[in-house]
Amino acid sequence: xxxxxxxxxxxxxxQHRWERDGxxxxxxxSDRPKYYVLEMLPYPSGDLHVGHAKNYTLGDSVARMMRMLxxxxxxxxxxxxxxLPAENAAIARGIDPATWTAENIANMQRQVRLMxxxxxxxxxxxxxxPEYYRWNQWLFLRLYEEGxxxxxxxxxxxxxxxxxxxxNEQVIDGRCWRCHNVVERRNLSQWFLKITDFADxxxxxxxxxxxxxxxxxTAQRNWIGRSEGAQFAFGIEGLDAxxxxxxxxxxxxxxxxxxxxxxxxxxVAQLKGIVSKKNAAAIDAFxxxxxxxxxxxxxxxxxxxxxxxxxxxxxxxxxxxxxxxxTNYVLSDYGTGALMGVPAHDERDYxxxxxxxxxxxxxxxxxxxxxxxxxxxxFCEDGRLIASDDFSGMSSARARDSIxxxxxxxxxxxxxxxxxxxxxxxxxxxYWGTPIPIVYCETCGEVPxxxxxxxxxxPGHVQFTGEGSPLEQIESFVKTVCPxxxxxxxxxTDTMDTFFESSxxxxxxxxxxxxxLPWEKAAADRWMNVDxxxxxxxxxxxxxxxxRFFYKFFHDRGWVTGHDEPFERLFHQGMVLYNGEKMSKSRxxxxxxxxxxxxxxxxAMRLFLLYVTPPEDTSDWTDExxxxxxxxxxxxxxxxxxxxxxxxxDVRALPQASTAEExxxxxxxxxxxxxxxxxxxxxxFHYNATVAKLDELVNALTVAVQKAPESPATVYAAHxxxxxxxxxxxxxxEELWERFGHDRSVHLEPYVRPDEAALxxxxxxxxxxxxxxxxxxxxxxxxxxxxxxLALAMDEAxxxxxxxxxxxxxxxxxxDKLLNLVVA
RNA sequence: GGGGAAGUGGCGGAAUGGCAGACGCAGCCGCCUCAAAAGCGGCCGAGGCAACUCAUGUGGGUUCGACUCCCACCUUCCCUACCA
Numbered sequence: 001x002x003x004x005x006x007x008x009x010x011x012x013x014x015q016h017r018w019e020r021d022g023x024x025x026x027x028x029x030s031d032r033p034k035y036y037v038l039e040m041l042p043y044p045s046g047d048l049h050v051g052h053a054k055n056y057t058l059g060d061s062v063a064r065m066m067r068m069l070x071x072x073x074x075x076x077x078x079x080x081x082x083x084l085p086a087e088n089a090a091i092a093r094g095i096d097p098a099t100w101t102a103e104n105i106a107n108m109q110r111q112v113r114l115m116x117x118x119x120x121x122x123x124x125x126x127x128x129x130p131e132y133y134r135w136n137q138w139l140f141l142r143l144y145e146e147g148x149x150x151x152x153x154x155x156x157x158x159x160x161x162x163x164x165x166x167x168n169e170q171v172i173d174g175r176c177w178r179c180h181n182v183v184e185r186r187n188l189s190q191w192f193l194k195i196t197d198f199a200d201x202x203x204x205x206x207x208x209x210x211x212x213x214x215x216x217x218t219a220q221r222n223w224i225g226r227s228e229g230a231q232f233a234f235g236i237e238g239l240d241a242x243x244x245x246x247x248x249x250x251x252x253x254x255x256x257x258x259x260x261x262x263x264x265x266x267x268v269a270q271l272k273g274i275v276s277k278k279n280a281a282a283i284d285a286f287x288x289x290x291x292x293x294x295x296x297x298x299x300x301x302x303x304x305x306x307x308x309x310x311x312x313x314x315x316x317x318x319x320x321x322x323x324x325x326x327t328n329y330v331l332s333d334y335g336t337g338a339l340m341g342v343p344a345h346d347e348r349d350y351x352x353x354x355x356x357x358x359x360x361x362x363x364x365x366x367x368x369x370x371x372x373x374x375x376x377x378x379f380c381e382d383g384r385l386i387a388s389d390d391f392s393g394m395s396s397a398r399a400r401d402s403i404x405x406x407x408x409x410x411x412x413x414x415x416x417x418x419x420x421x422x423x424x425x426x427x428x429x430x431y432w433g434t435p436i437p438i439v440y441c442e443t444c445g446e447v448p449x450x451x452x453x454x455x456x457x458x459p460g461h462v463q464f465t466g467e468g469s470p471l472e473q474i475e476s477f478v479k480t481v482c483p484x485x486x487x488x489x490x491x492x493t494d495t496m497d498t499f500f501e502s503s504x505x506x507x508x509x510x511x512x513x514x515x516x517l518p519w520e521k522a523a524a525d526r527w528m529n530v531d532x533x534x535x536x537x538x539x540x541x542x543x544x545x546x547x548r549f550f551y552k553f554f555h556d557r558g559w560v561t562g563h564d565e566p567f568e569r570l571f572h573q574g575m576v577l578y579n580g581e582k583m584s585k586s587r588x589x590x591x592x593x594x595x596x597x598x599x600x601x602x603x604a605m606r607l608f609l610l611y612v613t614p615p616e617d618t619s620d621w622t623d624e625x626x627x628x629x630x631x632x633x634x635x636x637x638x639x640x641x642x643x644x645x646x647x648x649x650d651v652r653a654l655p656q657a658s659t660a661e662e663x664x665x666x667x668x669x670x671x672x673x674x675x676x677x678x679x680x681x682x683x684x685f686h687y688n689a690t691v692a693k694l695d696e697l698v699n700a701l702t703v704a705v706q707k708a709p710e711s712p713a714t715v716y717a718a719h720x721x722x723x724x725x726x727x728x729x730x731x732x733x734e735e736l737w738e739r740f741g742h743d744r745s746v747h748l749e750p751y752v753r754p755d756e757a758a759l760x761x762x763x764x765x766x767x768x769x770x771x772x773x774x775x776x777x778x779x780x781x782x783x784x785x786x787x788x789x790l791a792l793a794m795d796e797a798x799x800x801x802x803x804x805x806x807x808x809x810x811x812x813x814x815x816d817k818l819l820n821l822v823v824a
Numbered sequence: 825g826g827g828g829a830a831g832u833g834g835c836g837g838a839a840u841g842g843c844a845g846a847c848g849c850a851g852c853c854g855c856c857u858c859a860a861a862a863g864c865g866g867c868c869g870a871g872g873c874a875a876c877u878c879a880u881g882u883g884g885g886u887u888c889g890a891c892u893c894c895c896a897c898c899u900u901c902c903c904u905a906c907c908a
Binding site: 213214215216218219221222223225227229245246247248249260304328329330331334335338339340341342346347348349351418419420537538540541611612613614616617618619620622624625627628629631632634635638686688689691692693694695696699702706765767769771772773774777798809810811812814817818820821822 | 825826827828829830835836837838839842843846847848849850862863864875887888889901902903904905906907908
């Protein structure tokens with residue numbers, strides 16, 4: 001009896017045995033229905049903490065539940081292994097990125113296994129391996145064939161010291177995060193994917209994803225930013241050219257008192273030709289002052305600044321001449337890079353006009369306003385038009401249509417739709433990524449490589465100086481021959497954004513060793529779509545939008561069939577805080593997997609993470625909290641220990657239960673089973689409630705073991721416990737199951753099926769209300785009639801006191817729960 | 825500025841229109857022990873001697889009945905942000 005539960009030995013033992021026996025492999029061939037549960041591909045940063053464990057524990061519990069409910073479960077794991085940290089380690093410490101990454105993967109793999117997860121490791125992928133990234137290149141070529149991958153010049157963040165492009169996140173206060181030099185915006189020739197072609201479908205199909213969190217769908221809607229409006233042109237005084245503007249408020253056209261353009265707008269060069277030398281110089285100075293600012297600084301942090309160019313634009317309908325300004329608040333890559341300024345009806349234009357003494361003309365008024373009153377703030381809603389020629393008197397909505405019709409008739413403009421979404425820039429001037437399979441030939445120009453030339457391998461033994469793209473400096477990589485003419489050619493030295501490989505990895509898992517295709521269509525037919533995707537909310541847009549884009553492309557090509565969305569249901573798990581803060585290595589505020597596995601045990605860790613909050617909420621890791629689950633694990637062990645070696649008992653047969661205690665104990669088994677199953681099938685995953693039911697069961701079992709160890713109900717409850725626990729605390733469940741005398745894994749058992757008879761209770765508490773207030777609670781047999789309930793209620797002095805001498809106007813009876821008497 | 829989620833004991837939370845506070849943590853009391861730890865048992869929203877009353881951010885509404893549904897407001901967290 002004195003044997004205490006040795007979680008370290010037991011957990012290690014079963015992790016090895018599961019690995020050896022391969023019990024978690026997805027078969028694909030069985031007659032079971034499929035279920036694909038996936039957690040977002042992790043970046044192998046080196047070390048896992050309990051925040052990661054929350055994500056994997058949830059996914060693993062779902063996978064284990066679904067297996068025990070009879071599904072053929074696909075539950076794979078892999079590594080998002082390209083990316084900057086590996087290259088930075090190389091620059092800082094001279095470690096080869098491939099070596100650094102491989103070491104991290106090895107360590108994280110160990111830690112993921114340590115968590116008792118049930119992944120099918122035969123499907124593991126690492127995106128930095130040629131066997132994976134060659135298919136990146138293959139997919140890139142397919143996109144290229146259809147014009148969905150193209151190269152064009154675009155403004156980017158450029159660090160002049162490191163001579164490389166930086167991602168927006170790597171620019172801090174306008175300076176390079178590594179060398180702290182001021183970052184410039186530069187026009188560079190870059191590779192893009194034409195995601196904007198899919199904007200309408202990406203937007204509309206969000207409606208086909210009811211299993212996604214509303215906030216994520218909303219975030220994607222906002223990101224795509226479809227806005228309906230009109231595009232039309234202003235003429236320019238003294239210049240045979242036009243400035244196109246986009247607006248959603250065509251009804252305010254007569255209120256335009258200026259035209260604002262971005263300093264990068266191509267018209268600026270022509271304008272400089274028609275204004276004074278002084279003005280032209282001022283424009284250059286203004287543009288120069290903005291050049292070094294990142295987009296972030298220009299748009300969010302700066303005051304609205306601007307400069308009158310000296311030129312005037314001509315309103316196409318009112319023929320008014322209005323000043324043209326260059327400003328920092330007009331974005332060069334949204335709409336046309338120019339807008340009509342209507343201070344009376346737009347917040348930003350109002351602010352700008354006030355600051356620079358520009359005229360304000362009111363053309364839309366709310367009902368009841370006298371247009372003679374001076375304007376104290378812009379009116380930005382719809383109203384009725386004034387001072388707008390023959391459009392005056394119209395409602396805003398009608399005016400938008402009428403003005404658009406007039407512009408269209410005159411050939412000056414038309415209704416259009418603008419999207420905020422921009423094409424996806426995938427070029428990176430970095431080494432540790434997928435080489436883009438393009439060469440530049442002196443005679444043929446830009447030439448895609450044929451499929452036989454794949455993979456374009458990343459060269460090894462590279463010197464990292466931190467300056468510029470390492471690939472550019474490797475002559476043996478750059479120098480090649482043109483596949484078309486055989487002449488001299490140079491390879492593209494840009495590599496792909498790592499979001500490229502994570503946009504399709506869920507398909508590679510299904511056919512990970514295929515050497516002819518990225519995946520066999522039959523595999524996708526069997527397994528897609530991903531039934532449940534689990535990951536953090538930080539990916540509400542980027543990864544999830546890119547993956548949707550790719551999947552629609554695959555669908556159009558016929559490589560996948562069915563719903564053209566990859567992820568049927570999506571779940572965002574919450575963060576884990578420690579000491580009230582996000583875990584962070586630099587602040588020493590981390591609870592590591594290795595430490596907690598060693599001090600508390602993995603089962604206790606998993607149970608705590610599931611139990612502490614509903615999975616979507618932020619939870620706090622506390623030492624007290626985890627010790628509560630350690631106690632629970634030990635209680636489970638002690639409650640089951642008396643039955644070791646007593647022979648395996650069939651938990652599928654209900655035991656004889658005669659006393660109220662026995663019935664309650666058997667019921668507790670089925671209540672817990674019902675909770676686990678309901679939380680799984682409802683996709684709510686509130687296993688915190690399930691673990692609480694398991695607590696109640698173990699509490700009842702602990703008492704029963706003391707009072708009635710021989711009772712069939714006690715024996716039954718003890719033997720059922722490992723089955724109930726298996727998805728959540730897989731190690732102790734397996735150990736108990738073996739000690740009970742079973743020779744097959746508990747994880748291959750069917751889950752306990754909730755039984756109606758076992759769930760039924762002998763006695764219910766009927767709540768008696770008078771006018772909605774509780775006046776009595778009476779014990780009764782379930783299923784009693786309304787009349788019988790009324791009779792019981794009227795036996796209660798409290799009920800009589802409230803009803804005597806009054807007429808009962810209405811009775812509400814909820815069977816086995818409540819009787820409400822409404823009296824006059 | 826826009827959007828999303830959420831406000832329940834000392835704390836984490838349970839209760840998806842029907843007994844508010846399950847379960848756990850912390851705390852208190854007891855048993856066991858020479859003692860401690862562990863374990864086991866009990867108490868644990870507020871007021872009141874009590875019967876009872878009050879109590880789920882605030883104010884309204886719907887309903888026989890609201891933590892739950894609707895409206896407004898307050899607070900907190902997350903995302904996003906000059907998108908014309």
